[in-house]
Amino acid sequence: MSDEATPYRKAEEVKPVTSADSTVDRVVMRDIRKRYGMVDALRGVTLRVGPGEVIGLVGDNAAGKSTLMKVLAGAVVPDSGEIVFDGRPVSFSTPRDARELGIEMVYQDLALCDDIDVAGNLFLGREPRKAGGLLLDVAQMHRDARRHLDALNIRIPLTDIPVGGLSGGQRQAVAIARAVTFGPKLLILDEPTAALAVAEVETVLELIKTVSAQGVSVILITHRLQDLFRVCDRLCVMYEGTLRADLDARATSLERLVSEIVAHDQIDPGAGDAAAGDGRRENDTTEGARR
Amino acid sequence: MTTSERTTTSERGGGAAVSERVVTTRSARANAHIGKHAQTIAIGVVLVVLLIFFAFSADRFATTGNILNLLRQISPTLIVAIAMTFVISTSGIDLSVGSTVALSGSLLAIVLQHGWDPTLALVAILALGALIGFVNGWFSSYQNIPPFIVTLAMLSIMRGTALRATEGYSTPIDGELWIVQLGQGRVAGIPVPVILAVVIAAVGWLTLTRTPFGRYVIGLGSNGESLRRTGVNTRKVGLAVYVLTGLAAALAGVLIATRLSSGSSNAGSGFELEVITAVVLGGTSLFGGRGSMLGTILGALTLGVIANGLVLLHVSPFYVQIVQGAILLLAIFANSKVWARFGAVRK
Ligand SMILES: Nc1ncnc2c1ncn2[C@@H]1O[C@H](COP(=O)(O)OP(=O)(O)O)[C@@H](O)[C@H]1O
């Protein structure tokens, strides 16, 4: 089944995924497929992330980035494929399964409850409790929320107002704080800087550097390509539900990255790629005919 | 750094030289809090005005006897409205509560006539109510069928079952049985249904505002997918609220049947409308995400005062129904148009 995806990949850049690798990798996703009715959102994607590694996941709109990450966060159950986390095969049927392993995700649509206050959203699903677990420890919740927000340098003066009343940037900050607060092993950020001001974007990029230095693996989806080169170790390009390229961020130019994203055929990175290039063109034609 | 300094200043409430940003957020908090409580305050004011009006216009209104009688009358409504507040906060609805009242009251009378032990009968009826709620919740929450349709179907099924079981006659309940005290008894002069309603209201308020479950109920109505992604089992929460209304409706049926010393398949007609009106009147949003237990209590009291006052003024009881429907419409209108200005209400 993977032959459909193979033409999109550069053989020398995709590191072979073997069982030996799985023991050192934080996470390996193998041949993940997901179909929504007529839409083939994921057509066999293989992705690996090392401990402390920062991956930039890029691609055109509807390439399948968000869907792939939702699979990893347990929010979407794939049709097929396997996930190996810290060397152990896992399968997530709910986001709770993924969260318990230390996978946290900031969703593109933020996924906040507008009617619940800042502290409530930060701790949603893992509220501090008292009275033998029967009651919420509201005071503790606000104290901890204050502490976590300050530690992350997030400017939200009040933790007891509903998040529906916050600005776009503040809401995004709350979503990020929720993901990093509970010491994740893998942090997924789906366009986390879209609504942020310049200074706030810097804070997020610093945050990514800090947590990855502590061994947290990070997958960053963003359209701000210049940011990727500042924080990422590897750049993975998705194209129409497949992983098109897996590049070393330090050895890749912005032009090269752009041409991979738009699936530009003319730019040929090497002679060894001629066959793959042909395959790609062929595949593109069939794609075009299908559409 | 500056952020935390500002915060502490603003939290202490002092400091004239606080930045503009904090001031704006402070007014946002004020707005949010007013928005949250505006409707509760409004319904409280309406209630006080009504109380004063009836106290002066109807001689017997402001007597201890009448007030206790009024409270006993609204107890079943209030008990179910407390549970309904959870359902509506999840953006659900339960239309089957009136039929469940009829079925549980009828079956209670029938099994007592067959010589069942009253305690066993009570437990069985409550279990039946929970089961009805479970079925409602399973179809709505696990099968994603709109609760409006599910509970409308159950409304018909339960009413039909009650009619079939009683053949349309009402069944008397022996006044010697202890269970009759549930509807007719008094403790220190206070009717037992009133005591039950007060206890259930207190537990309901605590559950909605102070427990993780209450938090998830609000979260489910506010943004269910968001709640699911944080790892909460949203389907379980969505099912549980219907079990609560089923249980509450069964208890209400028992209270009504034991008060009248008879179980009737015609009991509880229009009951769901009364309950939903009380909840919406109290400021709970039909779109979910906002629920006020105090508002529900005030809403149920308001409905009770209107019904009782109009009867004392010798207004035809048929008008009570017209007034109730009009109030529901007005309350929903206010809910979605007027209070939305305070920013805390969505949609
Ligand atoms: N819940 C869904 N139902 C139907 N189609 C979906 C759903 N989620 C994603 N898709 C489709 O899958 C494709 C990939 O979407 P997505 O993963 O959001 O892309 P990206 O994040 O790269 O922009 C798109 O064509 C999108 O329309």
Ligand SMILES: [Mg+2]
């Ligand atoms: Mg996306």
